[in-house]
Amino acid sequence: MCGIAGIYSSDRRLACEGSVRAMVAALHHRGPDDSSILIAPGVALGHARLAIRDLSIDGRQPFTDPSGRIIVSYNGEIYNDREIRTELARDFGFTFRTSCDTEIIPLGYLAWGDRIFDRLEGMFAVALWDRDERRLILARDGIGIKPLYYAEDRGVVRFASEIKGIFADPAQPRQASAAGLHAFFAMGYVGPQDTTFEGVHQIAPGTVVTYCEGKRTERRFWRPTRTAEITSIDDATVELEQLWSKVVSDQLVSDVPVGVLLSGGIDSTLVALGADRSDGRLPMFTASFANQDFDETPLARMVADTIGAKLRSVQVEMRTDLDDLLATVVHHYDGQSCDEASLALLLLSQEVRKNVTVALTGDGRR
Structure with a gap:
């Protein structure tokens, strides 16, 4: 999980360095390993890095192609990068340095x-600057796993992985959205494109938004489709098993330790089994509750024992610092989601981070 941020100005003005650094600093918790910014006429890109693949300085962002024309700040992971590398080298003669x-x-x-x-398979939020064409591109993966917020204000576009990154620029207007708040209180979240703040939006899932010389265009590049009808449950089971193994294996590519969040439910159990077949005995973590109606530790332990994996149980109980913990939850959610499991997830994540850098979950993300 990295953090990206930046500012685009249609009149080619230089962004305030202090504002850009503040935007990146607001995302430090997403990328504690490194941070950097790049400022050029009309655009500024920043990045807070969580190093997962190629831990060297070669992977530092904003990342530039050898010609210096294309600059990228990116959060996420591409699972078919090896296939694309092969195609780019074969068909276009590109060489790679990382x-x-x-x-x-x-x-x-x-x-x-x-x-x-x-062409990308994975989860991503990308800010790309084409220096020659003076074009800014903001793109988000098809499901919208990785967040990317933006705000347009009098020819200036500010964007970041979290809203607090946008608001770190003191020039950004701040006003609550009545419609966004209504959606939040009615559904517990605002939706895939809007927020609880006026003028602050999300790049829609599976969408590319382009800014060039003050003009804005938008293109949807992904929609869910059904490609086949299930005629045999046995055939479908075999196909799912093969596909599932590949999907989980793709997400295990990492140069840092990986673990699994295991609740004992169907989703996380399938992830745990897929990870076991693909990469040996990964450490597993589960939240434990004193109230047995909510506690799934016995189920999680049964799964871990079956695999032969080590299970670490994190006790979630009444604490004296609940006020501070809830404030931390609110800070990280930016007022965009109401999740009754958020406090337990925070405590679990804090423990997981002491042991591994990457964790697979049953929520379709890592």
Whole structure:
């Protein structure tokens, strides 16, 4: 999980360095390993890095192609980067200087333009600056796993992985949205494109938004489709098993320790089984509750024992610092989601971070 942020100005003004650094600093918890900014006429890009693949300085962002034309700040992971690398080297003669999946984004853009995003399999939020065309591209993965917020204000576009990153620029207007608050209180979240703040929106899932010389265009590059009808449950089971193994295996590619959040439910159990088949005995973590009606530790332990994996149980109980913990939850959610499990997830995540850098979950993310 990294953090990206930046400012685009249609009149080519230089962004305030202090504002850009403040935006990146607001995302430090997302990327504690490194941070950097790049400022050029009309655009500023910043990045807070959580190093997962190619831990060297070569993977530092904002990342630039060898010609210096394309600059990328990116959060996420691309699972088919090896296949794309092979295609770019074979068909376009590109050479690579890192093992980071980041590198395929600027080179892929040089090869295919913004159609590169149609080819990516994974989760991502990308800010890409084409220096020659003076074009800013903001793109988000098809499901919208990785967040990307933006605000347009009098020819200036501010964007960040979290709203607090946008608000770190003191020039950004701040006003609550009546419609956004209504949606929040009615549903517990605002939706995939809006927020609880006036003028602050999300890049829609599976969408590329482009700004060029003050003009804005938008293209949807992904929609869910059904490609086949199930005629045999046995055939479907076999196909799912093969596909599931590949999907989980793809998400285990990492140069840092990986674990699994295991609740004992169907989703996380399938992830745990897939990870076991793909990568041996990964450590597993579960939240334990004193109230047995909510506690799934026995189920999680049964799964871990079956796999032969070590299970670490994190006790979630009444604490004297609940006020501070709830304030931390609110801070991280930016007022965009009401999740009754958020406090337990915070405590679990804090313990997980002491042991591993990456964790697979049953929520379709890592």
